[in-house]
Amino acid sequence: MSALHIKKGSTSHSAYDLRDPNGEIIEKHTLAVLVENEPGVLARVIGLFSGRGYNIESLTVAEVDQAGHRSRITIVTTGTPNVIVQIKAQLGRIVPVHEVHDLTVEGASVERELALFKVSGTGDKRIEALRLAEIFRANVVDSTLSSFVFEMTGTSEKIDAFADLMRPLGLIEIARTGVAALGRGGNA
Amino acid sequence: MTRQMTGAEMVVQALRDQGVDTIFGYPGGAVLPVYDAIFQQNDIKHVLVRHEQAAIHAAEGYARSTGKVGVALVTSGPGATNAVTGLTDALLDSIPLVVFSGQVPTFMIGTDGFQEADTVGITRPCTKHNWLVKDTDALSDTIHQAFHVATSGRPGPVLIDLPKDVQFADGAYVSPAKARVNHYQPKKKAPIEDINDLVAMIEKAERPVFYTGGGVVNSGPAASQLLRELVEATGFPITSTLMGLGCYPASGKHWLGMLGMHGLYEANMAMHDCDLMINIGARFDDRITGRLDAFSPNSKKIHVDIDPSSLNKVIQVDLPILGDVAHVLEDALKVWKSRGRKTQNIGKWTKQINEWREVRCLSYTQTGSIIKPQYALQRLEELTKGMDRYITTEVGQHQMWAAQYLNFEDPNRWMTSGGLGTMGYGFPASIGVQMAHPDSLVINVAGEASWLMNMQEMGTAMQYNLPVKQFIMNNERLGMVRQWQELLHGERYSNSWSESLPDFVKLAEAFGAKGIQVSDVKDLDDALMEMIKYDGPVIMDCLVEKHENCFPMIPSGKPHNEMLLGDASTADAIKSDGAVLV
Numbered sequence: 001m002s003a004l005h006i007k008k009g010s011t012s013h014s015a016y017d018l019r020d021p022n023g024e025i026i027e028k029h030t031l032a033v034l035v036e037n038e039p040g041v042l043a044r045v046i047g048l049f050s051g052r053g054y055n056i057e058s059l060t061v062a063e064v065d066q067a068g069h070r071s072r073i074t075i076v077t078t079g080t081p082n083v084i085v086q087i088k089a090q091l092g093r094i095v096p097v098h099e100v101h102d103l104t105v106e107g108a109s110v111e112r113e114l115a116l117f118k119v120s121g122t123g124d125k126r127i128e129a130l131r132l133a134e135i136f137r138a139n140v141v142d143s144t145l146s147s148f149v150f151e152m153t154g155t156s157e158k159i160d161a162f163a164d165l166m167r168p169l170g171l172i173e174i175a176r177t178g179v180a181a182l183g184r185g186g187n188a
Numbered sequence: 189m190t191r192q193m194t195g196a197e198m199v200v201q202a203l204r205d206q207g208v209d210t211i212f213g214y215p216g217g218a219v220l221p222v223y224d225a226i227f228q229q230n231d232i233k234h235v236l237v238r239h240e241q242a243a244i245h246a247a248e249g250y251a252r253s254t255g256k257v258g259v260a261l262v263t264s265g266p267g268a269t270n271a272v273t274g275l276t277d278a279l280l281d282s283i284p285l286v287v288f289s290g291q292v293p294t295f296m297i298g299t300d301g302f303q304e305a306d307t308v309g310i311t312r313p314c315t316k317h318n319w320l321v322k323d324t325d326a327l328s329d330t331i332h333q334a335f336h337v338a339t340s341g342r343p344g345p346v347l348i349d350l351p352k353d354v355q356f357a358d359g360a361y362v363s364p365a366k367a368r369v370n371h372y373q374p375k376k377k378a379p380i381e382d383i384n385d386l387v388a389m390i391e392k393a394e395r396p397v398f399y400t401g402g403g404v405v406n407s408g409p410a411a412s413q414l415l416r417e418l419v420e421a422t423g424f425p426i427t428s429t430l431m432g433l434g435c436y437p438a439s440g441k442h443w444l445g446m447l448g449m450h451g452l453y454e455a456n457m458a459m460h461d462c463d464l465m466i467n468i469g470a471r472f473d474d475r476i477t478g479r480l481d482a483f484s485p486n487s488k489k490i491h492v493d494i495d496p497s498s499l500n501k502v503i504q505v506d507l508p509i510l511g512d513v514a515h516v517l518e519d520a521l522k523v524w525k526s527r528g529r530k531t532q533n534i535g536k537w538t539k540q541i542n543e544w545r546e547v548r549c550l551s552y553t554q555t556g557s558i559i560k561p562q563y564a565l566q567r568l569e570e571l572t573k574g575m576d577r578y579i580t581t582e583v584g585q586h587q588m589w590a591a592q593y594l595n596f597e598d599p600n601r602w603m604t605s606g607g608l609g610t611m612g613y614g615f616p617a618s619i620g621v622q623m624a625h626p627d628s629l630v631i632n633v634a635g636e637a638s639w640l641m642n643m644q645e646m647g648t649a650m651q652y653n654l655p656v657k658q659f660i661m662n663n664e665r666l667g668m669v670r671q672w673q674e675l676l677h678g679e680r681y682s683n684s685w686s687e688s689l690p691d692f693v694k695l696a697e698a699f700g701a702k703g704i705q706v707s708d709v710k711d712l713d714d715a716l717m718e719m720i721k722y723d724g725p726v727i728m729d730c731l732v733e734k735h736e737n738c739f740p741m742i743p744s745g746k747p748h749n750e751m752l753l754g755d756a757s758t759a760d761a762i763k764s765d766g767a768v769l770v
Contacts, residue, residue, distance in 0.1 A: 086497060090497045
């Protein structure tokens with residue numbers, strides 16, 4: 001049988017359909033994942049994201065129930081609505097995962113992040129940094145004659161804003177924890 | 189009462205308590221204690237393979253043909269890494285396996301010890317779950333959990349990594365009944381509202397089609413029985429994926445044949461033109477859907493699956509139903525009957541389907557003395573019809589032809605690597621099948637290139653006197669690769685020849701098996717009968733047409749109604765210059 005006259009450059013030149021079936025709408029979601037606190041569980045969650053090409057904007061994890069061996073992983077992720085649904089379904093089928101909550105769609109929630117900023121400078125810049133820190137309710141947790149370490153808790157946006165202001169004033173290092181989040185109201 | 193025993197003894201005891209009678213494996217330093225425990229008992233038969241990949245495929249063949257869990261045992265390091273292909277294969281085809289790997293002693297983990305590998309790290313993405321057991325007291329419970337996870341919900345392979353000191357140490361054994369209840373308990377029954385919606389859609393459909401998959405096999409024999417009942421009662425046509433062949437009998441009146449990239453014309457056209465698609469235990473794989481935005485554009489779609497991540501993953505459906513196939517089918521039948529067994533008159537649809545059948549998409553012309561692979565398989569089908577027969581395959585053209593030309597009347601009779609497409613799967617799988625069904629006819633339909641990938645298993649077949657028939661359709665090509673190169677890469681046949689092939693008859697004889705070669709079409713039947721009747725392993729070297737292409741074919745990126753037909757198009761006098769876009 002002769003060649004089939006399939007146009008060069010057409011997608012049928014591949015063994016796979018190369019077009020991205022997903023639209024362009026990208027959403028940001030905060031997921032709370034309650035997991036069995038066993039070795040490798042974080043690797044399973046992270047491996048799922050890297051293996052399937054999902055995004056992680058931030059991820060925090062700590063044991064929250066020592067007696068029940070539960071850890072809480074808070075993940076901020078982005079993706080199309082279909083991808084977000086897939087992420088939740090994929091997380092849900094990891095064997096040591098107990099619960100997956102999408103805080104972005106399950107009613108109102110509070111999100112907080114803790115950050116440490118090291119700002120180095122003298123003179124007016126140093127004074128201005130301290131003044132802005134007071135406005136932002138950041139605490140000074142370390143100081144030398146030429147530097148401060150500020151501590152601040154807030155939304156990621158607030159931390160971004162403070163970092164932007166500190167940058168011209170001598171911000172030399174920043175450490176962020178990533179988002180921790182809980183749903184509002186009286187129910188777990 | 190708990191019993192004290194060593195970790196190695198626990199492995200054997202737990203397997204016994206889980207009803208395991210056969211395991212496949214290969215020893216090495218880090219699993220010697222377990223091998224010692226195996227030596228000292230007679231309940232569990234150990235099959236010594238010749239490569240760890242083959243142990244996993246053999247366990248897959250065993251599992252797929254029995255509905256039980258397949259069990260394999262490998263050593264640390266290279267033993268475990270050799271198992272990775274098999275594990276991935278089982279993961280993609282949802283085959284329940286429990287695999288044990290040896291590991292260096294706990295106090296040596298992380299020191300780059302001899303034959304040390306991060307086995308749980310390496311196998312994490314290719315198992316459903318895995319465990320590194322560091323405490324002998326936790327071992328028996330972990331093994332019972334492993335069997336639970338492997339078989340619950342969507343089945344899959346799990347792995348337990350066993351450090352050598354854990355195998356030697358004493359600990360308390362717990363029986364399966366006393367094991368901790370795992371929180372992992374996927375729901376089997378779907379909500380009744382979903383069942384009602386499903387039935388309502390069945391009642392309204394004018395152009396319905398059942399699209400079934402491997403999930404029906406995994407759900408057990410009851411699922412196939414219920415599926416048959418529903419199909420017969422509604423009279424709806426049914427097609428199946430590669431993985432689901434046999435759930436509905438090929439001789440059944442409503443059978444359309446396999447669908448997908450190399451599926452039948454009538455099956456793919458029915459998928460494209462239907463107004464109701466009822467997907468039962470299939471996953472809209474890319475070999476099935478073709479071009480997504482042109483996939484069955486005018487249908488309502490129902491998807492029954494036990495894995496929530498399969499629902500709406502590739503295709504957005506109108507009614508996703510989360511549940512076990514057998515449970516959903518049972519409920520659907522009950523509700524449909526109680527509502528008066530209503531269906532629309534689908535006479536027009538049936539007539540249309542019959543017109544598509546008339547295209548006779550599988551027709552080909554056998555002329556001259558050179559054997560066409562399609563003809564070889566048709567003769568194999570004819571000569572083994574009604575026999576207690578199991579078929580395994582390798583991967584490639586021969587696999588697609590086998591799916592097209594062999595008929596399966598029951599589930600669990602067809603073992604093939606669908607999702608991963610693992611060349612080298614079929615031979616070891618046939619060994620696993622034959623171990624489970626010692627008196628049945630087990631045939632591995634192979635291509636010569638795939639078969640060479642695990643040919644060392646001739647040793648296993650001989651050692652255990654397993655009369656597996658290696659039916660090699662030898663075209664001296666990597667046929668599917670060659671076909672793609674011909675059709676899509678300007679006939680530049682880059683590295684798709686099988687050079688320096690062995691003399692398969694002598695190869696068989698070197699192992700002490702029987703070798704048969706056939707090259708003339710007039711000798712084919714006799715050669716096939718000789719192979720079937722021989723009581724022992726056979727390699728049959730069936731020299732076939734070298735440049736035969738596998739049709740029908742949906743090129744990737746094309747919708748179902750743009751299939752390429754091969755000889756069938758000329759047979760039906762639809763003129764073309766070789767390629768027909770129907």
